[in-house]
Amino acid sequence: MQQELNTGALDWPKEIYDILASYNVVQVPYVPDGGHAELIKRIHGDPKMRPVSLTTEEEGIALAAGAWLGGQRSALLMQSSGVGNCVNMMSLIKACRFPLLTLVTMRGEWGEFNPWQVPMGSKTQQAFEMMDIHVLRAETAEMVGDTVRAAARMAFEGGTAVAVLLSQRLIGAKVFVK
Amino acid sequence: MTTSTPLDRRAVVARLLQDRKNLVAISSLGSATYDLAAAGDHPRNFYLWGAMGGAADIGLGLAIAQPNLPVLVLMGDGEALMGMGAFATIAQQMPKNLSIVILDNGLYGETGAQASHTANATDLAAVAAACGIPETEVIEDEASLAQIAQRINATGEGPAVFVIRIDGAEQPRCLPSRDGVMLKARLRQELGFESM
Numbered sequence: 001m002q003q004e005l006n007t008g009a010l011d012w013p014k015e016i017y018d019i020l021a022s023y024n025v026v027q028v029p030y031v032p033d034g035g036h037a038e039l040i041k042r043i044h045g046d047p048k049m050r051p052v053s054l055t056t057e058e059e060g061i062a063l064a065a066g067a068w069l070g071g072q073r074s075a076l077l078m079q080s081s082g083v084g085n086c087v088n089m090m091s092l093i094k095a096c097r098f099p100l101l102t103l104v105t106m107r108g109e110w111g112e113f114n115p116w117q118v119p120m121g122s123k124t125q126q127a128f129e130m131m132d133i134h135v136l137r138a139e140t141a142e143m144v145g146d147t148v149r150a151a152a153r154m155a156f157e158g159g160t161a162v163a164v165l166l167s168q169r170l171i172g173a174k175v176f177v178k
Numbered sequence: 179m180t181t182s183t184p185l186d187r188r189a190v191v192a193r194l195l196q197d198r199k200n201l202v203a204i205s206s207l208g209s210a211t212y213d214l215a216a217a218g219d220h221p222r223n224f225y226l227w228g229a230m231g232g233a234a235d236i237g238l239g240l241a242i243a244q245p246n247l248p249v250l251v252l253m254g255d256g257e258a259l260m261g262m263g264a265f266a267t268i269a270q271q272m273p274k275n276l277s278i279v280i281l282d283n284g285l286y287g288e289t290g291a292q293a294s295h296t297a298n299a300t301d302l303a304a305v306a307a308a309c310g311i312p313e314t315e316v317i318e319d320e321a322s323l324a325q326i327a328q329r330i331n332a333t334g335e336g337p338a339v340f341v342i343r344i345d346g347a348e349q350p351r352c353l354p355s356r357d358g359v360m361l362k363a364r365l366r367q368e369l370g371f372e373s374m
Contacts, residue, residue, distance in 0.1 A: 027242055050242055053270055062232030063267075066204075066239025069224065070247075071371045076240070092229035096358035098258075099374075124291065133323030159374040 012144035012170075013038035016103065017046075019145065020075050023152045025101075026050050027067045029060035030077035035171040038076065054137070057082030058089040065098045072157030073156055076102040079164070080124040081117060082107075090131035093161045100133065100161035101152055110168035113176055121168070128163045137165045182347040187281050191252065192217045193323045194279065194330060201331050202240060202365070203250045206257035208288035210281060214252055215354035219366040225278040225368060226353045226363055231260035234278055238268050241276035241337075244369065248275050248343040250330045255282040255296045262305060268337050269310030276337045278306075283346045291346065306339035313338035 015112075020028070021149040028043045029052040030036065043051045050074055054060050067074040077085075083104060093100050108121020120127075125135050134154065138147040144166065151162040192211040202222045205214040210233075211225045213254065226233055235370055237251035258280045267275065284297030296302060304316040317326060326340055355361060362372035 027239060050271075052267065054243075055266050056233065059235045059261070059267055061265060062229060062235035063239040065229075065232075066236035066241075067243050068239075069202075069236070069365055069369075070240040070243025071366070071369060072239075072243035088233050089229055092226075092232060092358075093230060096362040097374075098362065112208075 010141040010144075014042065015145040017042040019152055020170045021046070023073060023156055025073045025152075027052055027063065027072055027074035027077045027120060028077060029063045029074060029130070031057050031060070031075070031082050033079035033105045034174065036077045036103070037081070037154050056135050057085045057116065060102075061086050061089040061092060061100070064100055065092050065096065066107050066164050068098050073115065073153075074101070076100070078102065078104055080104055080106045080121045081164075083124045083127050084120045087127055087131060090133060090161075093130055097159065098161065099155045099159045100163075101155040102133075102163045103148065103166065104163055105171055106168040107174070108168070111160045113174065125165060133161045135163050135165060137167065138170060139167045140170060183258075184283070184343050185343040186320070186347070187213050187283070188216050188349055189320075190323060190342055190344060191280065194250075194327045196223075197327060198331060200243075201250055201371075203252060204233055204237050204240070206251070206253035208228070208254060208256070209349070210252045210254050210257065211354065212349065212352045213281065216349075216352035219354055221364050223354070224365050227356050227358070230257060231264075233257055234261050234264035234268065237276055237278065238264065238271060238273065241273040242271060245273065245275055245341055246333070246347065247369075248277070248331050248333060249273075251276070251278045253278065253280055254287070255280060255284060255294050255302060256286050258302050259300070260294045262309075263308045265309035265311055265339070272312075272336045274336055275333045278337070278339045279326070279330065279332075280341045281344050282341050283344045285346055287346070287348060291348075303339060303341040311339045312336040314342050317342045
């Protein structure tokens with residue numbers, strides 16, 4: 001099994017990391033995904049950030065709320081399949097009007113080999129919107145920086161709950177090798 | 179295990195909080211929220227009315243953000259069962275200022291007293307210990323409560339999980355505010371942050 005990361009000339013995971021750092025994001029809860037691997041590595045290498053490995057994505061929604069209560073900014077990293085796990089926990093965000101920034105790497109939408117990824121991947125945006133989380137989407141490496149910056153601004157300066165979907169076309173479809 | 183009479187949940191919570199100073203208390207939905215309210219409303223109380231399974235992780239996020247502030251998460255056995263993964267996540271982070279008190283009566287009191295998994299099989303203190311929580315204890319007698327009260331109001335060596343056996347009696351409901359926006363703003367302002 002291997003994964004091709006189409007970062008191209010633009011190192012967009014580094015760009016995301018720089019934006020999170022510039023917004024003083026401290027807690028970074030995550031369920032690992034290949035598309036987030038480089039970003040997770042950078043976060044583990046930064047003593048000013050606090051990576052929090054989760055057992056399931058909904059933990060990250062609750063953690064983000066607790067961090068905000070304590071005056072700290074967070075960014076939740078997950079894969080599209082994890083979004084479905086979060087749906088009821090997102091009531092916490094809505095009922096208490098917590099800000100949220102989550103960055104989601106997409107599976108099941110572009111050249112997907114594994115059909116089990118498609119049901120959730122094709123409904124990820126709707127799952128967020130069902131719970132009134134605002135969705136922004138980055139299709140290309142060039143779009144990532146502006147999109148994440150816009151989302152961080154909405155979350156941390158506007159108090160909005162925002163998800164950024166990083167498209168599978170951007171990340172590259174996982175290649176399964178026998 | 180002793181055969182002492184199980185404790186009264188309201189008396190337990192009142193005892194744990196009677197000498198609170200800067201403690202922040204988060205309660206899981208249902209009886210734990212009513213118990214926390216019955217012990218006296220406080221701007222450092224954050225009552226959950228939903229988000230089942232998330233109480234411990236809210237406590238973790240807060241404990242990481244405010245490492246010198248003692249944080250208590252008060253929950254029932256049903257809440258703990260729904261969010262068992264949190265024990266493993268907390269054990270990765272090892273906050274010294276986070277205590278979890280599980281009021282364990284082995285039943286889902288809010289929904290008609292159906293038996294929970296702790297009634298005949300699951301030992302939540304053992305689950306927490308197996309996940310890596312360094313300090314776990316099962317409390318079945320009133321005499322131990324003074325020491326637990328002291329512990330939750332202080333910072334320890336690491337996170338702690340206390341399972342307190344309570345009786346299954348249904349208590350009169352004590353309903354705190356359900357306004358999540360107000361509860362969030364109140365706690366944030368209390369800690370010195372802007373309301374949003």
